[in-house]
Each structure stands twice: as C-alpha cells, then as structure tokens.
Amino acid sequence: MGPVRRKVYVVGVGMTKFLKPCDSVDYPEMAEEAGQNALADAGISYSLVEQAYVGYVYGDSTCGQRAIYHSLGLTGIPIINVNNNCSTGSTALFMARQLVQGGLADCVLALGFEKMKQGSLKPKFDRTNPVDRHVEVMVNxxxxxxxxxxxxMFGRAGREHMEKYGTKPEHFAKIAWKNHKHSINNPHSQFQQEYSLDEVQKSRKVFDYLTLLQCCPTSDGAAAAVLASEDFVHKHKLEKQAVEILAQEMVTDTPTSFEEESCIKVVGFDMTRIAAQRCYEEIGVRPDDVDVIELHDCFSANELITYEALGLCPIGRAGELIDRGDNTYGGRWVINPSGGLISRGHPLGATGQI
Structure with missing residues (x-):
C-alpha cells in the first residue's frame, strides 16, 4: 500500500510586473508585493502559513529569510531557500506541494524572486562547471x-532540428512573433510591444539564426502562490477560488541526455517528455485534452522542441504545427498566452521550467 496523497490546491497568487534589471527596487520590496498580493488573493493572513519555500538564484544563502521577514512578518516558521537555476520557481512550488500532499502542513507559501544584471548570463565558477558534460556534447x-x-546550446539544438527535419529559421521567428503579440494583453509583462515577423527576423543577431527578439531578457521580478490542503480550503471557505494541482512532476537528466550526442536531447527533450507523460498518465489526459499551455521558451528554439516533447505533434513536425497556427488563438492550443519568457521576462527565481 502506497503513501496517502492528499489533494493540494492553489488558493491565492500574486506577482510583480517583470522589469529590466534596475537598482530602484530591491528583492525585499518585490517579495513583499508578490507575497502580500498572494495572501490578499487567498483572503488569509500570513499567520496561517506554516512553512515557506523561497526560490532565487543570485544572492546570499539567507535572502529568502530576509525577503519574508521584511514583507510578511516574523512568525518563526521554517523558511527554506531554493536554487535550481531556470527551474527555481517551479521547484519551490514542487517542494511546497509535496509538503501539503504528504500531510505535513495545511498551508504553505511558495515565493520566488530575482535581481539580475543586464545582458547575457555569464558563468561564475570557482569549481567544476555543473554543465560541463552538456557543453561537451555540443562541442563534439x-x-x-x-x-x-x-x-x-539552444541555438545548436534548433540547428540540429533544421538539419534532421527540414525546419526553417522562419519557424523559430514565428514563435517569437506569436509570443510578443500575446504579451500586449499581459500588464505584468516586461515587454508589451507587438512586432512584425520581419522585425523579429531582422532584429540584432545573437547567435546563428537566433535574433534578439527570439531570446528571453534578464529581468527583475517576483511571484508567489499559497498552497493549501482540502481541509484548509473547507475550514476557511475557499472552495470558490481553490484550483487543484492535478499533477506535477520533476525530472532530471537520464542517460539518454548524453548517449546520442544530440543537442536536442542535451537541452532537456527527454526530461520534458518523461515529465509530461507521467502527468498525462497520472490524471488520464492526452495533449488533445489541453487547451492552454505555458512552457519554457528561454529561446524560440526551446519552445519549438518542447512542442514535440509534450506530444503536441510527432517528432520533426513542429514546423507544420506552427504553420497551421495551432500554437495561438484560433488554433488547437494557445501556447504562452502570457507572452512567455521571451516577452514576459525571465527572473529565474520567479519563473519555472515546464
């Protein structure tokens, strides 16, 4: 007999507007806005929160405590700092959900924030590069x-897709064009400007076919969610706003990430495929049962590859899906209606990988 798993609900959410990195607002203020908005959305006080998981990538080891102390209060609860690179925000949510699901708490806060520097991310290693094996695949x-x-790395994955399946640079540009178009309806988006496909293709080249408007920006921002058990929902009469988390999976690299010397595999194709399949099986759905998808589009290439990993189309056929318009309003799915990381912004601790 397996462990008893309780239902877990999101009862409140909050976030800041994502901004170009700046010095005018620091992480405690961003955390305060997101955290208080989430509690207000839930209609509960911070005193009911039993634990908090706080995600961020850049900063000292107790920034989570400082953010909570400043923004919400000193109630003495456990505050756990989470750093899992681009999946930091979703990891904080994953840990908070497990706590409620396992019956160890009835109300947990997941909070993520980031203060970033402008420009491309630069490695700062005084030890073995944690992605050295991944880089080796690309170099070879x-x-x-x-x-x-x-x-x-992501550009090479897209290049490999073009070489194998005949995908065109225009397919990647169409993804960015779509995401920028979606963002005009998101007041929290870092960018709310629509561009033509030609403007996307002719923006400054970053690498190979990837142009600036096909790459996510560095961003400052914060987001939060209040998670609760079914008993908590009923006790505080939150039924009308409670949204159940039906499935959530986290997967790390398996041997297949490295066995084929494939850049598509090394940037996470199999991890995404496995996680998606587990979710589908757990709740008995297929991709066709889904209407709206938010996925990790750090670069347009990753969004295209993820279509296939999620089973939205056969492998090698993502270009056809894009040409049909099946990734936007009027098509089969609306993918990244928020504008995605490309337009909404990518403060690492406040976002996640799907």
Whole structure:
C-alpha cells in the first residue's frame, strides 16, 4: 500500500510586473508585493502559513529569510531557500506541494524572486562547471564559439532540428512573433510591444539564426502562490477560488541526455517528455485534452522542441504545427498566452521550467 496523497490546491497568487534589471527596487520590496498580493488573493493572513519555500538564484544563502521577514512578518516558521537555476520557481512550488500532499502542513507559501544584471548570463565558477558534460556534447558536435553558452546550446539544438527535419529559421521567428503579440494583453509583462515577423527576423543577431527578439531578457521580478490542503480550503471557505494541482512532476537528466550526442536531447527533450507523460498518465489526459499551455521558451528554439516533447505533434513536425497556427488563438492550443519568457521576462527565481 502506497503513501496517502492528499489533494493540494492553489488558493491565492500574486506577482510583480517583470522589469529590466534596475537598482530602484530591491528583492525585499518585490517579495513583499508578490507575497502580500498572494495572501490578499487567498483572503488569509500570513499567520496561517506554516512553512515557506523561497526560490532565487543570485544572492546570499539567507535572502529568502530576509525577503519574508521584511514583507510578511516574523512568525518563526521554517523558511527554506531554493536554487535550481531556470527551474527555481517551479521547484519551490514542487517542494511546497509535496509538503501539503504528504500531510505535513495545511498551508504553505511558495515565493520566488530575482535581481539580475543586464545582458547575457555569464558563468561564475570557482569549481567544476555543473554543465560541463552538456557543453561537451555540443562541442563534439558543433564546436564552441566565444559567446555566452546559453544561446549557443539552444541555438545548436534548433540547428540540429533544421538539419534532421527540414525546419526553417522562419519557424523559430514565428514563435517569437506569436509570443510578443500575446504579451500586449499581459500588464505584468516586461515587454508589451507587438512586432512584425520581419522585425523579429531582422532584429540584432545573437547567435546563428537566433535574433534578439527570439531570446528571453534578464529581468527583475517576483511571484508567489499559497498552497493549501482540502481541509484548509473547507475550514476557511475557499472552495470558490481553490484550483487543484492535478499533477506535477520533476525530472532530471537520464542517460539518454548524453548517449546520442544530440543537442536536442542535451537541452532537456527527454526530461520534458518523461515529465509530461507521467502527468498525462497520472490524471488520464492526452495533449488533445489541453487547451492552454505555458512552457519554457528561454529561446524560440526551446519552445519549438518542447512542442514535440509534450506530444503536441510527432517528432520533426513542429514546423507544420506552427504553420497551421495551432500554437495561438484560433488554433488547437494557445501556447504562452502570457507572452512567455521571451516577452514576459525571465527572473529565474520567479519563473519555472515546464
């Protein structure tokens, strides 16, 4: 007999507007806005929160405590700091959900924030590079150029897709065009400007076919969610606003990430495929049962590859999905209606990987 797993509900959410990195607002203020908005949305006081998971990538080891102390109060609850790179925000949510699901708490806060520097992310390693094996796969296949690693790795994954399946640079540009168009309806988006497909394609080149408008920006921002058990929902009469988390999975690299010397695999294709399949099986749905999808579009190439990993189309056919308009309003799915990371922004601790 397996462990008893309780239902988990999101009863309140809050976030700040995502901004170009600046010095005018620091992380405690961003955390305060997101956290208080989430509690207000839930209609509960911070005194009912039993634990908090706080995600951020850049900063000292107790920034989570400082953010909570300043923004919400000193109630003595456990506050756990989470750093899991681009999946930091979703990891904080994952940990908070497990706590409620396992019956160890009835109300938990997941909070994420980030203060970033302008420009491309730069490695700061005084030890073994944690992605050295991933980089090795790319170097063996395509070599290494003296520019930031992230656009190279995802750009090479897209290039591999073009070589294998005949995908065109225009398909990647169409994804960015779509996401920028979606963002005009999101008041929290870092960018709320619509661009033509031609403007996307002719914006400054970052790497190979990837242009500036196909790459997510660095951002400052915060987001929060209040998670609760079914008993808590009933006790505080939150039934009308409670949204159940039906499934959530976290997967790390398996041997297949490295066995084929594939840049598509090394940037996470199999991890996404496995996580999605587990979610589908857990709740008995198929991709066709879904209407709206938010996914990790750090670069337009990753969004295209993720379509196939999620099972939205057969492998190699994402270009056809894009040409049909099945990733936006009027098509089969609305993908990244928020504008995605490309337009909404990507403060690492306040976002996540799907």
């Amino acid at each position: 296949k395509y070599g290494l150029e003296p520019i930031p690693l992230a656009p190279q």
